[in-house]
Amino acid sequence: MKTLFAIARFVAEEEVPHSDSEGITTHSPWLPERAEIIYGSIASVLIFFLLYKFAGPLAKKAMAARTERIQKELDSAAADKAAAATEAEEIRQAKGDIGAERDRLMADAAVQAEALLADGRVAVEAEMAELLTRADTDIATAKSRGIEELRAEISGLSAEAADRAVAESVDDATHQQLLEAFIQKVGASA
Amino acid sequence: MNDPVIEGYAKALFEVARAEGSLDEVEDELFRFARSYENSDALRNALTDEMIPAAKRQAIVEDLLGAKTTATTVQLVSMVVGSGRGRDLPAIIDQLVERASSAKNLEVAQVRSAVELTDDQQTRLSAALANATGKQVNLKVVVDPSVLGGIIATVGDTVIDGSVRTRLDQLKARL
Numbered sequence: 001m002k003t004l005f006a007i008a009r010f011v012a013e014e015e016v017p018h019s020d021s022e023g024i025t026t027h028s029p030w031l032p033e034r035a036e037i038i039y040g041s042i043a044s045v046l047i048f049f050l051l052y053k054f055a056g057p058l059a060k061k062a063m064a065a066r067t068e069r070i071q072k073e074l075d076s077a078a079a080d081k082a083a084a085a086t087e088a089e090e091i092r093q094a095k096g097d098i099g100a101e102r103d104r105l106m107a108d109a110a111v112q113a114e115a116l117l118a119d120g121r122v123a124v125e126a127e128m129a130e131l132l133t134r135a136d137t138d139i140a141t142a143k144s145r146g147i148e149e150l151r152a153e154i155s156g157l158s159a160e161a162a163d164r165a166v167a168e169s170v171d172d173a174t175h176q177q178l179l180e181a182f183i184q185k186v187g188a189s190a
Numbered sequence: 191m192n193d194p195v196i197e198g199y200a201k202a203l204f205e206v207a208r209a210e211g212s213l214d215e216v217e218d219e220l221f222r223f224a225r226s227y228e229n230s231d232a233l234r235n236a237l238t239d240e241m242i243p244a245a246k247r248q249a250i251v252e253d254l255l256g257a258k259t260t261a262t263t264v265q266l267v268s269m270v271v272g273s274g275r276g277r278d279l280p281a282i283i284d285q286l287v288e289r290a291s292s293a294k295n296l297e298v299a300q301v302r303s304a305v306e307l308t309d310d311q312q313t314r315l316s317a318a319l320a321n322a323t324g325k326q327v328n329l330k331v332v333v334d335p336s337v338l339g340g341i342i343a344t345v346g347d348t349v350i351d352g353s354v355r356t357r358l359d360q361l362k363a364r365l
Contacts, residue, residue, distance in 0.1 A: 158362075162358055162361070163338070166338055166339070167338055170354065172305070178339045178341075178354070180311075182315075182340055182341045183311065183314050183318050185352065186319060186322045186350055187314070187317065
C-alpha cells in the first residue's frame with residue numbers, strides 16, 4: 001500500500017513541463033511521461049506476474065509433457081533400434097543358418113543322388129542280366145520249338161508221304177494177301 | 191450204364207425186325223448205316239438238325255436208303271430220326287446188334303478192313319475169331335479205307351490189330 005501511495009505521490013509531484021513564450025508545452029524527446037512510466041511499469045509487472053502465475057505452470061507443464069513425449073519417442077526409437085538390431089542379428093543368423101542348411105541339404109542331396117545312382121546302376125545291371133537270361137531262354141525255347149515244329153512238320157510230311165506211298169503200293173493182290181495172312185494168323189493163335 | 195431210352199429204342203427196333211422175320215438182314219443194314227452215319231458229318235448234321243422239319247429228315251432217310259435196303263430198315267431209321275433221336279442212332283443200332291447177337295448166343299465181332307471181304311473170307315474169319323476168342327461171333331464188316339490194308343477186329347474188349355495203318359503209326363512213333 002505504501003508503494004502505491006509512493007507511486008501516486010511520485011505521479012502527483014511530476015514536474016509540469018515548462019511552456020515557452022508562446023504558451024506551447026513541450027515534452028522530453030527521450031523519456032516518456034512519468035505516469036506513463038509508472039503505469040507501464042505496473043502493467044508490465046502485472047503482466048509478468050500473471051504470466052508467471054498462470055502461464056508459467058502451463059508452459060512448464062507443456063514443456064514437461066513435450067520433454068516426456070520426446071523422451072518417449074527417443075525411448076521408442078531406441079527400442080525400435082534395438083529390435084531392429086536384434087532382428088538384423090537374427091536375420092544374419094538365419095541367413096547363416098540357411099546357408100548352413102542349404103549346404104547340409106546339398107550334401108544330403110548329393111549323398112542321396114549318389115546312392116540312387118548306385119542303386120539304379122545295380123538295378124539296371126540286374127535287369128539287364130535278367131533280360132539277357134530271359135532272352136537266352138526265349139531264344140533257346142524258340143530254337144527248341146522251331147526244331148520241334150520242323151521235326152513235327154517233317155514227321156507229318158513223311159507220314160503223309162508214307163501213307164500215300166503205302167496206299168498206292170497196296171494193290172488188290174496185296175490186300176488179299178494181307179487179309180489171308182490175318183485170317184491164318186488169328187486162326188492159328190488159339 | 192446204358193441209357194434206358196436207347197435201350198428202349200433198341201428193343202423196339204429189335205422186336206419189329208424180328209416180327210418182320212428179317213432180323214439178320216435188317217441188323218446188317220442198320221449196322222452198315224450206323225457206320226456210314228458216324229463217318230459222314232453232312233449226314234449227321236442233316237439228320238440231327240432241329241431246324242429241319244422231321245418230315246424232311248425222314249424224307250432224306252428214305253432217299254438215302256430206299257433203293258438200297260429193306261423197307262423195314264428204312265422205316266426203323268425213319269422212325270428214330272422222326273422222333274428226334276437221330277443223335278443216338280449209332281448207339282441204338284449197336285444195342286440192337288448186341289441184342290440180336292445175344293439172342294443167337296453170339297458175340298459181335300466188328301471188323302474194319304480197307305476192302306470188302308468175300309463171303310468165303312468172312313466165313314473163315316468168323317471161324318478164326320471164334321477159334322481165337324473161344325466165342326461164336328456175329329461178324330460185322332466195316333469197309334474203312336483209312337485202315338490202308340489188313341484188318342482190325344474187335345470182339346468185346348479184345349482188339350486184334352493186323353492193319354497197315356497201325357504198323358505205319360508205330361513206325362511214325364518210332365521216328
